[in-house]
Amino acid sequence: MxxxxxxxxxxxxxxxxxxxxxxxxxxxxxxxxxxxxxxxxxxxxxxxxxxxxxxxxxxxxxxxxxxxxxxxxxxxxxxxxxxxxxxxxxxxxxxxxxxxxxxxxxxxxxxxxxxSAEPNDPQDAVVARQYIENEPLFELTARHWTNVYANGPTVVWEFNQKVQTLLEMGVDEHNARVALSTYNWDVEGATEQIFS
The missing domain is CATH 3.10.110.10 (Ubiquitin Conjugating Enzyme)
Structure with missing residues (x-):
């Protein structure tokens, strides 16, 4: 250099x-x-x-x-x-x-x-869609990820329980979190996506 x-x-x-x-x-x-x-x-x-x-x-x-x-x-x-x-x-x-x-x-x-997110110029279309369609759910999901990956203070117990449900099915923790986040924390939708 x-x-x-x-x-x-x-x-x-x-x-x-x-x-x-x-x-x-x-x-x-x-x-x-x-x-x-x-x-x-x-x-x-x-x-x-x-x-x-x-x-x-x-x-x-x-x-x-x-x-x-x-x-x-x-x-x-x-x-x-x-x-x-x-x-x-x-x-x-x-x-x-x-x-x-x-x-x-x-x-x-x-x-x-x-x-200050710019959802109309996204890097991640899935996240942008959730932000646009259901901002409260987006905020909870972002807080959850911040807690898990960046040591943030907010624990979202309901989301942790849903991740645990998929862990008990043998799914990797991060893959479970991504699938659940992508499918708006619907365990059935996330499970279908993972096992299809």
């Missing part, structure tokens, strides 16, 4: 560490300037509140002229994040990137995305 890019990333990591937000973290993976681990706190007054979400950040050789590649490592139920791969649909990570943007800006933008 070019020395200029490495210096800039070092400066940007310091900027995040010194930031007053207290909700962002950034660190090198294996002392490589091209591989970073980010962490954001779930925004207040959202289903993600209280959760800590880890992000994989890959810095291209052409940084800062091209955006970093960022994806959620922590599983999250959100219309603009793939519930399978963690891919994020965010304009500054694609065509709206500018060399003046920083990793701190990226982390804050992803955090803001958690607070």
């Amino acid at each position: 070019a020395n200029i890019a490495a210096k800039r990333i070092k400066r940007e990591i310091i900027e995040v560490v010194k930031g007053e937000e207290g909700v962002l973290k950034l660190e090198l993976v294996n002392n490589a300037w091209t591989d970073l681990l980010g962490e954001i706190a779930g925004p207040p007054d959202t289903p993600y509140e209280g959760g800590l979400f880890k992000l994989e950040i890959k810095i291209p050789e052409t940084y800062p002229f091209n955006p970093p590649k960022v994806r959620f490592i922590t599983k999250v139920w959100h219309p603009n994040v793939s519930s399978v791969t963690g891919a994020i649909c965010l304009d500054i990570l694609k065509d709206q990137w500018a060399a003046a943007l920083t990793l701190r800006t990226v982390l804050l933008s992803i955090q803001a995305l958690l607070a």
Whole structure:
């Protein structure tokens, strides 16, 4: 990696560490300037509140002229994040990137995305459909995922019991949660999808 890019990333990591937000973290993976681990706190007054979400950040050789590649490592139920791969649909990570943007800006933008979903421009169509058709159920599902995967505070006992029902049928826990979330927590629909 070019020395200029490495210096800039070092400066940007310091900027995040010194930031007053207290909700962002950034660190090198294996002392490589091209591989970073980010962490954001779930925004207040959202289903993600209280959760800590880890992000994989890959810095291209052409940084800062091209955006970093960022994806959620922590599983999250959100219309603009793939519930399978963690891919994020965010304009500054694609065509709206500018060399003046920083990793701190990226982390804050992803955090803001958690607070204001764009279901009409989804990364995950299933989640977006649930958000549009049944927002209260979407919020409960997102709180459940935040509790299970990001150590969020809200336990949704009814959903845990439904996951347990599928576990007793021999279904993997994450696959059970995905099927139930996809089928609006209908055990019969989820079971049919898994065993068909």
